[in-house]
Amino acid sequence: MRSLLFAVLAAVPLAGFAQSAPYAGKTVTIIVGYKAGGGYDATARLLARHLPKHIPGKPTVIVQNMPGANSMIAANHVYNVAKPDGLTIGTFNRNLPVAQLTKVQGVKYDMTKFAWIGSAASECTILALRSDLPYNSVEDLKKAKQPIVIGATGPGANTYDFPLLLKEFLGLNLKIVTGYQSSADIMLAIERKEVDGRAGSFTSIRPFIDRNLVRPMLRARADEPGVEKLPIDEDLAPNPRAKAIMALRSAPEIVGRPYVMHPNTPPELVKIMREAFASAIDDKDLIAEATKAKMDLNYVGADVAVKVMKEMLSQPKDVVDEFSKYVKFGE
Amino acid sequence: MHKNASLALSLLIMIVSGYGVVAATAWPWKAALFPLVIGVPLFALAAAEALWTLFGAEPASEEARDFQLSIGTDTVHRTLVAAGWIFAFFAAIVLIGFPIAVPLFVFLYLKLQGREGWGISIAITLGTWAVFYGLFDLLLHLPFPAGWLLSWSGFSS
Amino acid sequence: MLEALLEGLVLVLQWKALAFMLLGILLGFWVGLLPGLGGATTLALMLPFVYTMQPVEAFAFLLGMHSVTATTGDITSVLFGVPGEAASAATVLDGYAMAKKGEAGRALGAALASSLVGALVGAVALAAAIPIVRPLVLTFGSPELFMLSLVGLAFISALSSPGGRGMLRGFLAAALGLFLATIGQDPQAGVARYALGTLYLWQGLDLVPVLVGLFAIPEIIDLVVRGTSIAGAVPAGKISHGAFEGVKDTFRHFWLTIRCSLIGTFIGILPGMGGAVAQWMAYGHATHSARTAEERKGFGRGDVRGVLGPGAANNSKEGGALIPTIAFGVPGSTSMAILLGGFFLLGLVPGPDMLSKHLPVTFSMVWTIVIANVITVIACFALLNKLAQLTTVRGALLIPVILVLVFIGSYTSNNHYGDLVVTLLFGAVGYFMVLAGWPRAPLVLGLVIGKIAENNLYISIARYEGAWLTRPVVLVLIAITLAVIVYPLFQARRRAAARA
Numbered sequence: 007m008r009s010l011l012f013a014v015l016a017a018v019p020l021a022g023f024a025q026s027a028p029y030a031g032k033t034v035t036i037i038v039g040y041k042a043g044g045g046y047d048a049t050a051r052l053l054a055r056h057l058p059k060h061i062p063g064k065p066t067v068i069v070q071n072m073p074g075a076n077s078m079i080a081a082n083h084v085y086n087v088a089k090p091d092g093l094t095i096g097t098f099n100r101n102l103p104v105a106q107l108t109k110v111q112g113v114k115y116d117m118t119k120f121a122w123i124g125s126a127a128s129e130c131t132i133l134a135l136r137s138d139l140p141y142n143s144v145e146d147l148k149k150a151k152q153p154i155v156i157g158a159t160g161p162g163a164n165t166y167d168f169p170l171l172l173k174e175f176l177g178l179n180l181k182i183v184t185g186y187q188s189s190a191d192i193m194l195a196i197e198r199k200e201v202d203g204r205a206g207s208f209t210s211i212r213p214f215i216d217r218n219l220v221r222p223m224l225r226a227r228a229d230e231p232g233v234e235k236l237p238i239d240e241d242l243a244p245n246p247r248a249k250a251i252m253a254l255r256s257a258p259e260i261v262g263r264p265y266v267m268h269p270n271t272p273p274e275l276v277k278i279m280r281e282a283f284a285s286a287i288d289d290k291d292l293i294a295e296a297t298k299a300k301m302d303l304n305y306v307g308a309d310v311a312v313k314v315m316k317e318m319l320s321q322p323k324d325v326v327d328e329f330s331k332y333v334k335f336g337e
Numbered sequence: 338m339h340k341n342a343s344l345a346l347s348l349l350i351m352i353v354s355g356y357g358v359v360a361a362t363a364w365p366w367k368a369a370l371f372p373l374v375i376g377v378p379l380f381a382l383a384a385a386e387a388l389w390t391l392f393g394a395e396p397a398s399e400e401a402r403d404f405q406l407s408i409g410t411d412t413v414h415r416t417l418v419a420a421g422w423i424f425a426f427f428a429a430i431v432l433i434g435f436p437i438a439v440p441l442f443v444f445l446y447l448k449l450q451g452r453e454g455w456g457i458s459i460a461i462t463l464g465t466w467a468v469f470y471g472l473f474d475l476l477l478h479l480p481f482p483a484g485w486l487l488s489w490s491g492f493s494s
Numbered sequence: 495m496l497e498a499l500l501e502g503l504v505l506v507l508q509w510k511a512l513a514f515m516l517l518g519i520l521l522g523f524w525v526g527l528l529p530g531l532g533g534a535t536t537l538a539l540m541l542p543f544v545y546t547m548q549p550v551e552a553f554a555f556l557l558g559m560h561s562v563t564a565t566t567g568d569i570t571s572v573l574f575g576v577p578g579e580a581a582s583a584a585t586v587l588d589g590y591a592m593a594k595k596g597e598a599g600r601a602l603g604a605a606l607a608s609s610l611v612g613a614l615v616g617a618v619a620l621a622a623a624i625p626i627v628r629p630l631v632l633t634f635g636s637p638e639l640f641m642l643s644l645v646g647l648a649f650i651s652a653l654s655s656p657g658g659r660g661m662l663r664g665f666l667a668a669a670l671g672l673f674l675a676t677i678g679q680d681p682q683a684g685v686a687r688y689a690l691g692t693l694y695l696w697q698g699l700d701l702v703p704v705l706v707g708l709f710a711i712p713e714i715i716d717l718v719v720r721g722t723s724i725a726g727a728v729p730a731g732k733i734s735h736g737a738f739e740g741v742k743d744t745f746r747h748f749w750l751t752i753r754c755s756l757i758g759t760f761i762g763i764l765p766g767m768g769g770a771v772a773q774w775m776a777y778g779h780a781t782h783s784a785r786t787a788e789e790r791k792g793f794g795r796g797d798v799r800g801v802l803g804p805g806a807a808n809n810s811k812e813g814g815a816l817i818p819t820i821a822f823g824v825p826g827s828t829s830m831a832i833l834l835g836g837f838f839l840l841g842l843v844p845g846p847d848m849l850s851k852h853l854p855v856t857f858s859m860v861w862t863i864v865i866a867n868v869i870t871v872i873a874c875f876a877l878l879n880k881l882a883q884l885t886t887v888r889g890a891l892l893i894p895v896i897l898v899l900v901f902i903g904s905y906t907s908n909n910h911y912g913d914l915v916v917t918l919l920f921g922a923v924g925y926f927m928v929l930a931g932w933p934r935a936p937l938v939l940g941l942v943i944g945k946i947a948e949n950n951l952y953i954s955i956a957r958y959e960g961a962w963l964t965r966p967v968v969l970v971l972i973a974i975t976l977a978v979i980v981y982p983l984f985q986a987r988r989r990a991a992a993r994a
Contacts, residue, residue, distance in 0.1 A: 037480070041908075042538035043828045048835065055542055068478040071535075073908050075693035076679075082693075112693045155957060160681030183956040185636075185681050185949035190824045190831065194765055197822050198632040200957060213823055213838075217845045300838045334684040342930035346923075350670055357673060357688065367682035371948045375676065379669040386666055389659065401655045401663065401933035402781065402794035403587060404575075404712060407720050419718035423711065423921070426897055427914055435902070443894040450718075451890025465895055472528075473902060477539070480909050 028275060030063030032093055036265075037070050037084060039077020039098040045209075047071065049126055049263050049301065050097050053283070056292040060282040076162070076337055078105060078112055085115035090268040092275030095123065097265050100258040101162065103318050105335035107254075107326060117315045120266035121276045123283050125306035129262030130230040131164040133172065134211050134220035135203035136196055144176070144224060144237055153181035157192035157201035160184050162336015165192065167255055168205040168226060170332055172239060175248035196220065207262075208233050209302060226252070228259035230302060250321070251329050257318050261311045263303075280308055340390055347387035354380040422446060433484035436474070440466040495853075499621065502857025506865060511554040514547065518558030519866050519873075525559070526566030529578050529706060529903030533563040534828035544836060550858060552836055557859055558866040560829055561613065564769070564808045565870055568605040572801070573598060573884055574724070574896050575713030576903070580701045581769035582808060583938060584777040586709045588793065588800025595796045596728025599882035603740020604798050606871045606878070608751050608805035611744060613867035615755035615806070616762070616813030617860045624849055624856075627763075627821050634764055637962035640950035641971035642764070643943040646771060647672075647936070648978040649778030654794075654933035656787055661982065663932045671940020672947070674699055682952060694912035701770060703904040703916040704941060710900045711921025712928045717889045724885040724892070737878035743798045750783055750799060751806045758807030762814020765824055767946065769811055774939045776807030782978075787989070794933075813863055820848045820856055 034057070038050045047069070054067040061067075072080040077099040084096035103117045135154065141147055147154065158166040166184055173180040183201060186192045192204045193214060203220060204211070208230055214220050225236040240256070243249035265283065267276060286292060287305040296303050321329070354376045361372040429438035443465045447458040473479045482488075505511065521540070525531045537556060544552040567579030572589035585605060592601035623630060634642070651664035677688045678698025689695040720726055744751055754776035761772035780803030784790040793800050818824045823844035825831035837844050848856050884892070904917040927934055954962040962968060 035478070035480075041828075042535045043832050047538060048541075051538070051542065070478050070480045071909060072480060073697070074910060074912075075696035078696075079693050079910065111691070157953075160679070161684030162679075181956075183953055185952040185956075187945070187949060191765060194631070194818060194822055194824045195636070195953075197824075198635055200635050200953075213843050213845075217823075217843055217847075219845075298838065299835055336679065336684055339929065339931055342926045343932070346926050346930055346932065347666075350666070354673060357676075360688065364685045364687070365683040367952075368680040368685040368687060371680075371951075372673070372676045372687060375669055375672045375944075379666070379673050382662065382666040382669055386662060389662070393659075401660065401927075401931050402790070403654070403931075403933050403935070404591060404716075404928050405795065406712070406716050406928055412719055415719040415721070416715055419715040422718070423714070423897065424918070426901065427918055430901065430914065431911060435905070439898055439902075443898060446894040446897075447890065451888070451893075453890060457891070461891060461895065465898055469898065469902065472531075473906070477531075477535075477906075479906060 027063030029061050029065040032065040034065050034067045034093050035070055036095045037072050037080050039080035041073045042071050056286045056289050060286040082114040088268050090270035092271050095267055100262050108330040110335045119269045121271040122308035122311045123265040123279045124308045124311055125261040126263040127303050128228045128230050129259050130208045130225055130228045130233050131168045132208050132225040133205045133223045135223055137218050137221045147178045150179040153179050155201045156180050156182045157186050157195045157204050158182050158184045159186050161334040165205050167333050171252050176242055226256035250325050254329050255333055257314050260314050343390045347383045350383040432486045435481040439469050498853035499857050501854035503861050505550050505858040506861045511551045514551045515554035515558035518555040519562045522559035522562030523566050526563040526578050527570055529576055529899050537829055537832040554862050556836055557862040561812045561863045561866050562870045565609045572601045576710040577705050583705045584773040584804035588797050591796035593724055593885050596725040598885045599736030599879050600740040601801050602878045603737035604743045604801045605805040606874050607741040607744040608802040609809045610867050610871045611751050612755040612806035612810035616759045616810030617864045619759045620813045620860055627817055636950040636953040637965055638967045641968050643947045645971055645975050646775050648975045650939045651936040652979050652982050653781045654935045664936050668936035668940040671937040672944040675941050675944020700907045702907040703913040704920045706900050706904045707917035707920030708924035712925040723889055747799055747802055751802050754803040754806040755810040758810035759814040762811030763817045765818040770942045772807045772811040773804040776803040820844055
């Protein structure tokens with residue numbers, strides 16, 4: 007009898023502890039939709055190193071790579087196969103909502119239904135041109151006599167979609183040359199003056215701005231420290247329709263590094279993860295590492311992410327139709 | 338044997354490139370150009386090879402500068418056995434997952450095909466499994482899904 | 495210049511940097527050996543440890559690891575016919591054939607000694623090229639890259655089989671490779687070509703599962719059929735020495751080794767060509783440098799020159815690949831992209847400054863490659879004859895272990911069962927190609943080069959329209975391509991005439 011009482015007494019605080027730290031002794035897996043070595047992977051690995059101390063119970067956090075189909079394979083896995091136990095987190099291509107919007111074959115997820123943790127960064131797309139060219143403003147670009155040659159990887163990548171919309175809607179005199187294997191190859195083409203400029207995420211172009219190879223000209227809506235002074239494409243749009251299409255293209259960039267869990271994950275676990283991400287991204291050790299590696303992380307909350315997804319996916323059909331004429335799902 | 342293999346390969350390539358060319362015609366020209374530019378000559382080259390095999394004389398010296406298969410007694414039978422083991426391993430991985438398939442395959446191969454003793458079979462199985470588990474699972478965190486059989490029967494949790 | 499060269503050496507020779515380099519070498523050794531571990535993945539995994547290191551230590555660690563990976567990848571290729579890295583598949587052809595003949599030690603000796611020569615030549619070429627590096631890289635625009643890929647294809651296709659029939663099969667295999675390279679989402683219209691309704695094929699065929707299937711599966715089947723050890727018919731005593739013979743071979747064919755090293759460096763310098771191309775180009779050159787059909791006969795059957803060429807290119811390309819990364823901040827491969835992350839950690843912005851103001855740091859990297867290779871090769875030599883003994887182990891003991899490595903190696907490229915299916919399919923294709931007497935090399939090079947060729951052709955046309963055909967370097971490369979194709983035919987005709 008007494009031992010039973012002891013057992014009960016001992017169990018009470020334990021149960022209470024288990025309640026407050028459901029992650030104690032567990033392993034959390036972050037599934038990255040790309041191979042090791044890219045930006046999404048680097049961000050996930052950085053977070054995996056610093057997350058544990060911000061999650062009550064200090065679980066182990068590991069990273070697994072599940073590449074393929076521009077991370078659609080990984081998204082389908084987290085949505086359909088992974089268990090809703092809060093132990094599997096997915097981080098995918100920010101353009102996945104575009105695949106859902108344009109009804110790409112193979113989409114087996116609904117971006118609005120994921121249990122959103124948030125985004126670890128916003129990624130602003132900019133257009134940058136060689137510094138030795140005489141263009142200083144958007145007006146100069148419109149009036150350019152020679153077409154300005156823009157190097158790009160291919161449809162679906164911001165290197166292509168962003169300048170394409172600029173050309174179509176703002177009337178910039180651009181000639182887009184696609185087929186470069188990576189943004190690094192475009193950079194080299196800029197060096198040898200094969201092309202005049204490129205679009206891409208500010209983070210990836212910044213080192214080349216710093217050494218004055220290229221000059222930033224124009225940016226998309228998503229905010230990021232360092233781009234404040236550039237004109238925004240949407241503000242220059244000639245009509246509401248053009249503005250809507252541009253906004254639709256750039257919306258995913260606000261949620262630049264999305265982190266989600268299975269739709270049926272218990273809300274208390276989702277809450278723990280959101281708080282953990284928010285405080286991990288403010289962690290000064292993490293910031294020190296990120297700064298060294300030239301990565302800019304800033305937490306974008308789940309509410310913002312869900313709002314962006316819902317807005318994107320509730321566009322009227324005619325807007326979607328026109329949008330899919332220009333923008334395809336990729337990278 | 339050489340002739341048949343060559344013929345089979347050429348026919349296979351003709352079918353694949355034929356399908357490829359037909360499928361490509363449905364795409365925008367920029368996507369279709371390269372598959373067409375390569376697919377059509379590929380079909381022609383394969384057809385030439387097939388005709389040459391059927392009607393041409395094959396001089397003995399015309400061999401690729403590449404690996405040569407050994408010909409011994411019982412070659413066909415043993416080749417089928419080898420292919421069978423390879424395929425069985427693949428099937429085991431899909432059905433019961435890497436973590437079980439790896440030691441099972443190693444052990445069964447050593448015991449049944451190699452007719453090795455218990456001691457050495459168990460030692461090699463354990464060694465292989467230890468490297469597999471330690472390196473790829475513990476250290477690299479590769480996602481090894483549970484096999485289909487296990488997921489269906491609900492054992493994978 | 496000389497001062498910077500010495501300063502760079504001093505940087506590397508600090509004891510901590512050296513210690514980290516040794517650690518990197520030890521890791522890289524295993525990464526290269528195991529087909530399941532790729533250099534890029536491991537670099538990404540190791541990056542966190544770099545945060546706590548000093549700049550030069552970090553580079554010694556990462557580069558030491560990276561350059562050794564390329565060297566030891568050849569060991570698996572020679573011993574088991576399983577390419578340890580995507581970039582070491584060319585060594586399988588003659589290296590494994592030598593192992594079958596009981597010359598594994600000699601093949602390994604040749605592979606490592608030529609690697610060392612390659613690393614040295616690469617480093618010297620790099621140092622010598624630093625003043626002209628920018629113009630050199632900038633001369634090779636998209637049109638030149640397109641033509642260069644054609645030259646490579648012509649080399650391999652025209653020479654991988656003898657005679658007119660052989661040439662037909664060479665081009666057939668190359669065309670098949672090019673065709674298979676079109677699988678996946680295309681960069682012009684965004685169409686998922688030949689994806690067969692799967693998501694797996696969106697990104698195209700991955701090189702590793704294809705290579706592993708194409709090369710390892712036929713070799714494994716053959717080993718089962720023979721029912722012996724790899725060097726079955728050879729008396730055991732003969733195998734335990736021979737590594738030194740391989741070193742001598744390297745000096746017997748010294749100029750070939752040097753030339754292949756230069757090819758490797760050159761391909762390495764060109765961003766976008768990739769490591770796998772360098773080895774095959776060198777292999778093509780090695781066959782081509784054998785003038786007569788008689789001399790060429792041994793290739794694919796265990797000619798040591800077929801090991802020396804790829805071995806030399808394998809390491810010299812690493813020195814070359816550093817160039818675009820350093821001089822322009824533009825990485826030539828995934829591994830280099832990860833190394834670039836290392837630059838940022840150093841607080842260095844890669845760019846022209848690296849060739850002037852920070853020249854000692856650049857040279858310290860060159861030195862790292864050289865020293866890491868010297869250490870590896872010397873350390874390996876103690877092991878080589880022991881490793882060669884593996885070819886005398888009963889096949890039944892080796893086969894299951896090799897098969898596990900093959901399947902895991904292929905699976906790690908995408909962590910998807912599709913990788914295994916690709917390996918099996920290409921295993922079957924490879925087996926039938928070998929059975930039918932078709933060469934596999936052109937297929938691989940076609941597959942590797944297909945995307946490069948298509949993309950650069952589109953860029954050339956979109957950017958320059960017809961005018962790209964008149965660029966001087968392009969014209970030279972066109973002439974070389976034609977010569978490579980026509981010369982063997984001409985030779986065959988002359989031989990036939992002489993016989994008549």
